[in-house]
Amino acid sequence: MSSTRPEINIYPKNYSPSDLQSRIYDVVIIGGGPAGETTAAGVIRGGLSALLIESELAGGECPYWACVPSKALLRASEAISSANTVGGARQRLEALTAKYGEPPKPEVNLEGLWARRDMFAHDWTDDFQVKGMQSIGVDITHGFGRVCGTKKVVIRDWYSGGEVEIQAKYAVVVATGSAPIIPSIEGLGDSMYWTTREAVSAKEVPDHLIILGAGAVGTEMATLYNQLGSKVTLISNSVLPKLVPEVGKTIGESLAKAGVDVKLGLNMTKVSREGSKIRVSLSDKSLIEGTQLLIATGRRARTIGMTLDSIHAPAEGAWIEVDDSMCAKAVLDGWLYAVGDVNGQALMTHIAKYQAKIASRAIVARYKGTYDFELRAKEWDKLVAKPAGHAIAQSVFTDPQVATCGLTPAQAAIRGIKTRTISVQMSGPGTWLHADGYKGWAQWVVDEHDRLVGATFAGRDVVDLVHASTTAIVGRMTLNQMWHVTPPFPTMSEVYTALSEAAETA
Numbered sequence: 001m002s003s004t005r006p007e008i009n010i011y012p013k014n015y016s017p018s019d020l021q022s023r024i025y026d027v028v029i030i031g032g033g034p035a036g037e038t039t040a041a042g043v044i045r046g047g048l049s050a051l052l053i054e055s056e057l058a059g060g061e062c063p064y065w066a067c068v069p070s071k072a073l074l075r076a077s078e079a080i081s082s083a084n085t086v087g088g089a090r091q092r093l094e095a096l097t098a099k100y101g102e103p104p105k106p107e108v109n110l111e112g113l114w115a116r117r118d119m120f121a122h123d124w125t126d127d128f129q130v131k132g133m134q135s136i137g138v139d140i141t142h143g144f145g146r147v148c149g150t151k152k153v154v155i156r157d158w159y160s161g162g163e164v165e166i167q168a169k170y171a172v173v174v175a176t177g178s179a180p181i182i183p184s185i186e187g188l189g190d191s192m193y194w195t196t197r198e199a200v201s202a203k204e205v206p207d208h209l210i211i212l213g214a215g216a217v218g219t220e221m222a223t224l225y226n227q228l229g230s231k232v233t234l235i236s237n238s239v240l241p242k243l244v245p246e247v248g249k250t251i252g253e254s255l256a257k258a259g260v261d262v263k264l265g266l267n268m269t270k271v272s273r274e275g276s277k278i279r280v281s282l283s284d285k286s287l288i289e290g291t292q293l294l295i296a297t298g299r300r301a302r303t304i305g306m307t308l309d310s311i312h313a314p315a316e317g318a319w320i321e322v323d324d325s326m327c328a329k330a331v332l333d334g335w336l337y338a339v340g341d342v343n344g345q346a347l348m349t350h351i352a353k354y355q356a357k358i359a360s361r362a363i364v365a366r367y368k369g370t371y372d373f374e375l376r377a378k379e380w381d382k383l384v385a386k387p388a389g390h391a392i393a394q395s396v397f398t399d400p401q402v403a404t405c406g407l408t409p410a411q412a413a414i415r416g417i418k419t420r421t422i423s424v425q426m427s428g429p430g431t432w433l434h435a436d437g438y439k440g441w442a443q444w445v446v447d448e449h450d451r452l453v454g455a456t457f458a459g460r461d462v463v464d465l466v467h468a469s470t471t472a473i474v475g476r477m478t479l480n481q482m483w484h485v486t487p488p489f490p491t492m493s494e495v496y497t498a499l500s501e502a503a504e505t506a
């Protein structure tokens with residue numbers, strides 16, 4: 001894979017399937033990312049044995065190729081930008097500029113930045129993850145897992161090609177995550193384009209990075225590489241289309257203001273590479289020449305080659321539909337579960353882990369014969385995904401940051417929920433003390449019973465603000481109840497008071 005880091009080996013040779021001491025486990029989990037590891041830990045805690053099969057690096061996408069390296073990279077520029085917004089700190093930076101001249105571009109030190117990121121990515125080795133799993137009693141093996149019949153899994157060793165068949169007594173859990181969707185564009189396949197993996201593991205800053213897709217990946221990577229000094233062209237149908245439209249507009253405008261060339265409503269029709277140059281043709285007949293192209297157009301289920309058709313599960317690459325205990329709907333007798341990205345509900349690490357905790361408890365309860373779904377669903381039980389679909393939080397690390405939870409008005413309308421919105425500009429001592437000239441925006445979505453169903457915050461350092469709204473949405477709190485929730489002074493959380501007061505007149 002990585003064209004930028006050939007030294008990274010994503011297929012560790014140790015813990016081969018043929019070394020496994022047993023061929024029968026209570027639960028077999030395919031995929032050792034956040035979802036798989038958390039499921040394994042959960043079933044072990046419930047007294048069952050577990051085998052975790054990982055085809056690449058144990059830990060999954062998050063620690064090596066996604067959340068962790070991307071946020072490690074974004075943080076340094078953010079820290080410098082924060083210092084520039086605080087009187088006292090800013091003058092110190094200005095004094096350094098007066099003494100030494102203009103800071104170099106980019107302002108961050110690249111060697112220091114790469115080193116910090118590499119440290120967080122554990123230099124793309126997975127010993128600590130493997131040892132962590134083994135220390136709690138999970139058996140773990142490196143190899144490609146596929147389902148070959150009811151409660152049966154085959155593991156292929158990447159190196160020897162040998163296969164080992166494993167029998168699960170109670171459940172098989174598919175936790176294989178997602179992979180990038182690569183659109184069908186003439187010439188793309190021969191262009192040595194980047195996916196997110198190359199973008200977050202790079203040790204080079206392209207002169208001109210062209211990005212296709214402005215979802216969470218495209219906007220975060222445009223923010224990062226713009227800050228690192230690349231010329232960035234961002235091409236997309238829309239900006240952050242899954243969030244409220246105000247956010248897409250804000251982030252599109254702020255990226256453009258920061259110097260990103262944002263081109264919306266266009267298709268890419270052709271790509272060609274010549275040496276270090278990459279040329280893309282757009283649907284308006286324009287031609288852009290850059291030095292690297294990042295494809296960030298969404299993801300699909302990572303199930304190719306897993307022979308799920310043998311058990312009548314969805315086609316390869318399609319999301320595996322699950323019930324509220326994460327059990328695959330299409331498979332009879334409730335032995336196949338799908339947790340994390342692979343079920344397509346919400347592609348985020350915290351949701352993958354939440355679903356895994358539910359799945360593992362449900363597996364253990366079904367084994368013990370104590371699972372009564374109807375009864376459980378009525379209670380605040382840890383075996384049913386209560387907030388699935390309606391209280392999912394996400395933080396996007398653009399500049400400004402975005403934090404959201406729950407439903408947008410459009411998503412609520414699809415569910416037949418009538419809503420109104422309450423919006424405020426973020427201001428007041430908490431924000432002004434945080435950053436000079438602070439600008440931020442917040443919105444609540446409430447239903448016709450005045451219950452909070454959605455929330456969005458956009459501004460510097462808002463990513464942690466959303467959690468109080470998530471709590472309120474899960475707890476089905478009303479505006480009257482929220483009015484009594486008093487944030488401490490002087491903090492950014494005072495935006496909650498502003499929203500409560502605005503709700504009285506909205």
Ligand SMILES: Cc1cc2nc3c(=O)[nH]c(=O)nc-3n(C[C@H](O)[C@H](O)[C@H](O)COP(=O)(O)OP(=O)(O)OC[C@H]3O[C@@H](n4cnc5c(N)ncnc54)[C@H](O)[C@@H]3O)c2cc1C
Binds near residue numbers: 032056060067143196
């Ligand atoms: C650039 C980027 C940034 C992101 N940033 C964030 C963020 O800030 N916050 C956030 O919450 N989410 C973020 N995400 C999403 C997050 O990475 C995923 O939601 C999360 O990793 C999903 O966990 P998972 O366990 O379901 O899948 P994965 O992490 O993808 O793990 C699945 C594992 O299964 C293995 N596997 C696949 N097929 C097989 C097989 N047949 N046999 C054996 N093993 C197999 C894979 O090698 C992988 O290790 C980001 C994603 C990207 C791409």
Ligand SMILES: NC(=O)c1ccc[n+]([C@@H]2O[C@H](COP(=O)([O-])OP(=O)(O)OC[C@H]3O[C@@H](n4cnc5c(N)ncnc54)[C@H](O)[C@@H]3O)[C@@H](O)[C@H]2O)c1
Binds near residue numbers: 238241299
């Ligand atoms: N901070 C975070 O939580 C974070 C960060 C990065 C990624 N993620 C997760 O990773 C997942 C994948 O992110 P993503 O940004 O790749 O996908 P996405 O589905 O969120 O966004 C894809 C973008 O590409 C555009 N697009 C799709 N096909 C196109 C085409 N042919 N031409 C032009 N534009 C096109 C869409 O309009 C959209 O803007 C997300 O669901 C997200 O949950 C989360």
